[in-house]
Amino acid sequence: MTAKRTMTLNLTDAEMRVLDELSVRKDITKTAVLRQALRLYQTIDARVEKGEKLLFENEATKEKAELMLL
């Protein structure tokens, strides 16, 4: 397994609550939630940097909405 380093993370109550909820709902540890968030953020950022757009499609209505990343 790849060696890991430890860091301290300061979160607000609201952020901590979301982290807790995601951890329970996704059945992964809080560390795993944050690692997953980092992977997704990097993947999306790399594609947006290449000029691609991030779109969400409603399966029922086929309506598309673009998520703007600043």
Place this chain on the structure above:
Amino acid sequence: MTVDVSTIYLLDVATGESVEAELRDAIEQAQLDDWQTKWQPALLAVLQELARKGVPMSQWPQSWHWNWAQKTARVQGLLAFRGFSVVARGETQGLAQVNLTKASREPSQVGKPLVYLDYLEVAPWNRPELGAAPRLRGVGSALITAATVLSIDEGFKGRLGLHSLPQADAFYRKIGMTDLGQDPAYQNLRYFEMTLEQARAFLEEE
């Protein structure tokens, strides 16, 4: 990047003896060189034979057009993707690439993260469906095991998903994965998933 290397054992089909091999948690230039200079000529010879016999392209090994150099370059530096390779007798025997950003579909674990096996390919000389007797057995299982162990290490509890090429459907059923049927959004390939319990049983078997 540091590459983790584990020792695994494959089976020499001709002699019945076990063969020491390396499971590496990366696909490096040496593997891409093997793919280019060893796998490609071996596969080309098989395809030429199939063409000579008049076998339609629809029945050719479905991974014949895979380009590992492109697949690896496309995900270079991205945390969401990981590669594995099996090396034995000085040459690459199998390659796999996984994606860590996908979610489960199986009803008992729907929406939970899993390791999705994007691509898995075994060297042409180890594939019985290509005509000749395979040299080494156990390469595909070793790569599935590596993906399952990664799922556990990442906290995904062994959850694993993949779309199977038709020639491999029976293999994924044999190792206990749930067949969730054809996926119209993915070339109608069958989608298979491994649950926590199935992962545990699979790893005990291995």
